[in-house]
Amino acid sequence: MKWIHRTELGTHITDLGILVWRVGLSVSMIYGHGAGKLFGYGELAAGFRDPLGLGPGVTLMLAILAEFFCSILVALGLVTRLALIPLISTMAVAALIVHGADPYGRKELALVYLVSYLALWAIGPGRLSLDEKLKRRR
Numbered sequence: 001m002k003w004i005h006r007t008e009l010g011t012h013i014t015d016l017g018i019l020v021w022r023v024g025l026s027v028s029m030i031y032g033h034g035a036g037k038l039f040g041y042g043e044l045a046a047g048f049r050d051p052l053g054l055g056p057g058v059t060l061m062l063a064i065l066a067e068f069f070c071s072i073l074v075a076l077g078l079v080t081r082l083a084l085i086p087l088i089s090t091m092a093v094a095a096l097i098v099h100g101a102d103p104y105g106r107k108e109l110a111l112v113y114l115v116s117y118l119a120l121w122a123i124g125p126g127r128l129s130l131d132e133k134l135k136r137r138r
Contacts, residue, residue: 029067
């Protein structure tokens with residue numbers, strides 16, 4: 001029962017928790033957001049919101065890059081901190097600009113993703129990641 005009270009990073013249960021968090025968050029983003037944008041690109045491109053003035057097609061491509069492809073990297077724990085930067089940026093734009101004037105309920109999910117990505121960036125991918133495996137090989 002000692003594992004219940006552990007708070008230090010680097011324990012096996014902590015690494016398992018980070019793995020579940022990383023993969024669960026990534027699968028949720030891919031399934032709930034990224035895949036729909038990727039496979040619906042043709043229909044979405046012309047009318048996609050463009051809060052930064054890059055053009056709707058470019059903005060949609062950047063969202064797909066983050067929400068689909070970077071989420072795959074985060075799930076694998078491969079170049080995790082680098083892959084989190086586009087996700088953090090996308091969620092910051094979604095929460096603070098796209099939904100900035102909306103009631104809290106409309107921006108809540110983007111804020112939850114944003115805070116989760118920031119925390120994961122600070123903590124790192126954990127020992128159960130490809131980043132760790134590659135680090136050990138060097």
